[in-house]
Amino acid sequence: MTDFLAAEDRALLERHGLGTFDALWAKQLDAVDEPNTSGDGWSSVFRLELDGHGYYLKRQSNYLTRTWHHPLGEPSFAREFRNISRYRQLGIPALQAAFFGQRKVDGEVRAVLLTRALDGWDDLDSLLQRWSELSPAQQAGILQACGQLARRLHGVRQVHGCFYPKHIFVQARGDGYQAQLIDLEKTRALLFGQRDRAKDLEPLVRRAPEWTREQLRLLLAAYLDQPADSSLVDAWLNRLTARRSHKEKR
Template identity: 30%
Template sequence: MTVAFSNASSDLSQPSLDSWWQTQGEWVEAPNERRSGCSGVQRMLQHGQLLYAKKQTGHTYRSLLHPWGRPTVLRERDALLGALKAGVTVPEIVYCAAERGADGWRAMLVTKALEGFTPLDEWYASHAREQCDAALQQQLLRQIARCLANLHRARRQHGCMYAKHIFVRIQAAASEMHCEVALLDLEKSRRRLTRKQAALHDMLQLRRHSPWDQADWQSLIGHYQQAMGRTFKTLYNATRR
């Protein structure tokens, strides 16, 4: 049994899982055993394009629709496509496939690197915040809020909402600075019954793992509630741990 997906608009896609599996690169996330299987991520360069390849063997999750197990990269692929449809910038899928043989599942997800983007926690750790004026900081918080609101309005929960999974790119545009925001690592993402469920789970989790002081957090929540079109009193009073 083989399940495959490739980006037809990309000339990087190759016809088989075997050819991608044999392509090697630098391990940026060493293979680790979990979920009764193994998963790791390699960084590779092909045709001048930086790619990230997640390789898995027997690494599955179970659900009502898949009681016997399904590779987690397929759930991540679905989440990336769902987030993109909701208007969220995410890594572009180049290739994704899963194959079940006599020894179990083998699966792979290849995405393009987010060129020019930096993890939010690293951006703050580099003291870039101190070099920004108040207007740019507010623009950044507003863009993050809109990005997360787009995801949650689609009832999609990220599931692992840490600052390191929010990526930012700040560039000069028409003599002004312009902020862009993207999300990474949607392996645990899933749909929720309501927008509120998705919102509270992710935003409270983000608060516990965020770099913001209370003033910046309240500003972010103000932008977020405006983008969501509703209020969440619980979020204003959330504190870091």
């Protein structure tokens, strides 16, 4: 596979001598957390700062995902990069890649994925921890942004697969909010209509106990593009809360 280097980031990376796979692989940085391991493979994430621009540099070795298309396995970053590219083509707001490449070196499968940091954005998980401190207008704006994001995602027949608060980032814009997604490794096509849509949305509802029933109506109204008191919102609210209750009892 030919290395990907985003046109918007090329000059900055090359100015710092980081426009190639080998340079990014060799760059000495401190990991942001403990590496993930699987068998003899590992995967780690690093923070990179270049002239005031933030990036996350991900490197992995023999950290493979096996699928029907890749029964012998491929780097999980390869799948994530494909999904990042697909989201961009489909117009789904999500993190952006600056570089991707993979190599096989003496039997070792290496991969590098560099993404732009979402500096200035807040993950929904952290916002939920101080939800009561936000104004009603802020809460409503965030709920609407999340609902609109889900509508856009499902509208182009994609399922995120991990639609959790920690994977949704929001930012105040003008008199409202915008939202986008990270962690796209489990994305797949939406195949089963309403069933897939509800399955994708339910984890968000389950992981946001701070939201009242009326606030869930605002989320679903934005998702369905319907008034909050519509019968369609009622039906979806009942479906999701029943699914959440079933999951919580398991």
